[in-house]
Amino acid sequence: MFAIVRRLLFGLPLPTWRQKHERLSKILALPVFAADAVSSNAYATEEILLAFALAGAGGAAWGLSIPISIAIAALLAMVVMSYRLTIFAYPMGGGSYIVTRENLGTIPGLVAAASLLTDYVMTVAVSIASGVAAITSAYPVLAGNRVMMGIVFIALVALGNLRGLRESGTLFAFLTYPFIICAGTMVAVGLFRWVSGAEIVPIHETFSETAKPISWFLILRAFAGGCAAMTGTEAVADGVQAFRPPESRNAATTLVYMAVILAFLFIGITILANVYHAVPSDPSLGEGNSETVVSQIAKGVFGHGWFYYIIQIATCAILVLAANTAYQDFPRLSSILARDRFVPRQLANVGDRLVFSNGILALSALAAVLMIVFKANVHRMIPLYAVGVFMSFSLSQASMSLRQRRLKGPRWRMYSSISGIGAFVTAIVASVIAVAKFVHGAYIVLALIPVLVYIFLKINQHYIEMAEQLRVVDGRFVAPSPVKCTAIVLVGMIHKGVLPALEYAKTLSHDCRALYVEIDPNETPLVRDRWEQFGLGVPLVILESPYRSLIQPVLKYLEEVKKERPDHVVTVVLPEFVPKKWWHQALHNQSGIFLKIALMMRRDIVFTNVRYYLEK
Numbered sequence: 001m002f003a004i005v006r007r008l009l010f011g012l013p014l015p016t017w018r019q020k021h022e023r024l025s026k027i028l029a030l031p032v033f034a035a036d037a038v039s040s041n042a043y044a045t046e047e048i049l050l051a052f053a054l055a056g057a058g059g060a061a062w063g064l065s066i067p068i069s070i071a072i073a074a075l076l077a078m079v080v081m082s083y084r085l086t087i088f089a090y091p092m093g094g095g096s097y098i099v100t101r102e103n104l105g106t107i108p109g110l111v112a113a114a115s116l117l118t119d120y121v122m123t124v125a126v127s128i129a130s131g132v133a134a135i136t137s138a139y140p141v142l143a144g145n146r147v148m149m150g151i152v153f154i155a156l157v158a159l160g161n162l163r164g165l166r167e168s169g170t171l172f173a174f175l176t177y178p179f180i181i182c183a184g185t186m187v188a189v190g191l192f193r194w195v196s197g198a199e200i201v202p203i204h205e206t207f208s209e210t211a212k213p214i215s216w217f218l219i220l221r222a223f224a225g226g227c228a229a230m231t232g233t234e235a236v237a238d239g240v241q242a243f244r245p246p247e248s249r250n251a252a253t254t255l256v257y258m259a260v261i262l263a264f265l266f267i268g269i270t271i272l273a274n275v276y277h278a279v280p281s282d283p284s285l286g287e288g289n290s291e292t293v294v295s296q297i298a299k300g301v302f303g304h305g306w307f308y309y310i311i312q313i314a315t316c317a318i319l320v321l322a323a324n325t326a327y328q329d330f331p332r333l334s335s336i337l338a339r340d341r342f343v344p345r346q347l348a349n350v351g352d353r354l355v356f357s358n359g360i361l362a363l364s365a366l367a368a369v370l371m372i373v374f375k376a377n378v379h380r381m382i383p384l385y386a387v388g389v390f391m392s393f394s395l396s397q398a399s400m401s402l403r404q405r406r407l408k409g410p411r412w413r414m415y416s417s418i419s420g421i422g423a424f425v426t427a428i429v430a431s432v433i434a435v436a437k438f439v440h441g442a443y444i445v446l447a448l449i450p451v452l453v454y455i456f457l458k459i460n461q462h463y464i465e466m467a468e469q470l471r472v473v474d475g476r477f478v479a480p481s482p483v484k485c486t487a488i489v490l491v492g493m494i495h496k497g498v499l500p501a502l503e504y505a506k507t508l509s510h511d512c513r514a515l516y517v518e519i520d521p522n523e524t525p526l527v528r529d530r531w532e533q534f535g536l537g538v539p540l541v542i543l544e545s546p547y548r549s550l551i552q553p554v555l556k557y558l559e560e561v562k563k564e565r566p567d568h569v570v571t572v573v574l575p576e577f578v579p580k581k582w583w584h585q586a587l588h589n590q591s592g593i594f595l596k597i598a599l600m601m602r603r604d605i606v607f608t609n610v611r612y613y614l615e616k
Contacts, residue, residue: 013352023244031176034258036232039322041265046293047225050280069270073263078422080259082397083237091248095238096396103399112395114452115388120326122385124367128153129376131319137295138312146376153320158364161327164353179318187268190301202277203296224432229266238329276300331359341463342456387445390430397423485509489573494530497612501575514540571606578613
């Protein structure tokens with residue numbers, strides 16, 4: 001039954017030779033890798049306006065959001081150009097981690113990796129929380145179920161990715177392109193009505209007057225908040241190997257398409273937010289407003305008609321699917337780190353649908369925890385989100401700048417300067433976010449990244465030390481001495497399942513004995529009598545257990561056996577019967593499992609099961 005359910009959910013296993021056929025064309029790769037960046041239009045403009053609103057700058061500052069959005073679009077162009085160079089220089093993928101490790105060293109590379117992994121977890125949490133916010137804007141009655149809705153969406157996106165790369169790409173393409181069309185239509189219609197002089201009915205008739213002067217730090221803070229629009233830009237560089245050949249060319253083209261769509265929607269939404277007097281939503285504003293800026297603009301352009309609801313549904317879909325970008329890159333980056341022995345090797349395993357299943361499950365679990373801890377509140381999670389991604393941007397572009405200077409290829413001065421300027425600006429953005437949002441949660445990421453780097457290094461140290469101890473070297477190889485064994489069979493009541501275990505134990509060693517722990521003294525005489533009849537000549541040792549413990553007397557006895565025979569390997573044989581129905585297993589005690597756990601780390605003790613299968 002489990003196998004049937006598994007195949008219905010995830011599909012049939014795929015052979016290894018199908019891996020190249022599972023790669024993505026540009027049409028499918030764009031929604032997979034650009035969903036995060038494109039979806040950030042749903043909250044990037046809102047973050048700019050929110051910075052002014054929370055500072056008490058009032059509506060007079062709204063006009064600054066337009067030049068800020070244009071400056072962010074210019075920075076996006078520099079970052080995209082730098083990542084295009086990365087794609088052609090490192091066609092095997094890995095993005096910021098690989099380029100930083102090669103050009104700046106292992107520690108900076110691990111800092112970039114830790115920043116990206118943190119960013120990918122936050123991408124899932126923030127994107128899905130934003131999708132939930134889009135739904136609750138249209139249907140406020142659902143606001144009390146935000147966390148549960150978020151966890152369900154995480155599970156659905158994870159399930160789609162566990163079914164395979166091409167299948168998930170096809171599925172998500174049908175949901176991503178509608179948002180691009182709907183949002184593009186909203187921006188185009190809104191700008192046309194504004195330029196043509198058509199009547200504009202603002203959502204909020206008047207703005208509050210400026211209560212505080214607009215400082216340069218406030219402008220930088222708004223700039224840093226709006227740079228959330230750039231999150232996900234590195235996704236294509238991380239997943240080059242997911243593209244069809246020629247991988248680098250297809251990845252670079254997709255990156256440019258993504259940047260053009262992102263810049264057009266971002267600048268357009270920011271202009272319309274000014275035209276329609278959109279006000280950001282945040283409980284700390286004290287206005288009780290829970291409607292997103294995109295929802296307000298859509299209502300202003302199209303009214304409260306059917307197309308408004310289509311835009312809200314499409315926005316929710318793209319925000320939920322933005323998490324899919326992280327589901328492509330988190331497992332892939334984790335597998336590269338596992339290959340380099342910085343994270344557990346299980347993260348490098350490819351599942352039966354040719355995806356990194358363990359990485360997908362790990363990402364889902366971490367994102368669900370964040371969803372619960374932060375109660376699906378987008379603005380509480382954004383400060384954690386942006387710091388990591390801009391740290392990786394800075395390290396990646398600084399690395400590419402150094403690489404261009406070192407190799408001195410064609411037009412290296414121009415490329416090196418572009419990457420260097422981009423690194424400088426993104427470092428400023430990261431610093432502003434860290435300072436402005438420090439007490440709001442940015443400190444968590446700033447503390448988490450060095451902790452992750454330390455964990456990476458300790459894992460790597462373990463793998464190196466283990467490999468050194470396990471390595472077999474010519475000239476120093478010494479054949480191990482013959483193994484001597486003492487076999488001990490753990491028994492309860494005498495039944496048919498015990499007899500095969502006794503026969504098996506007798507083949508292991510001449511020193512074979514059975515061990516019975518006396519839980520109920522009234523049963524001991526019966527056990528002795530039946531053992532004389534059915535014990536196959538194996539001596540029976542009875543241990544008293546006045547406190548009715550099973551594991552402690554067994555462990556104590558095994559230690560005594562090891563002291564008596566220090567050159568022997570003690571093999572513990574456990575008879576185990578297997579019921580016909582899977583649910584029958586729950587009707588029996590699981591003492592064997594607890595014994596396995598207790599003996600797992602004991603030196604020179606081998607644990608083995610001899611199973612007896614029950615019929616109907």
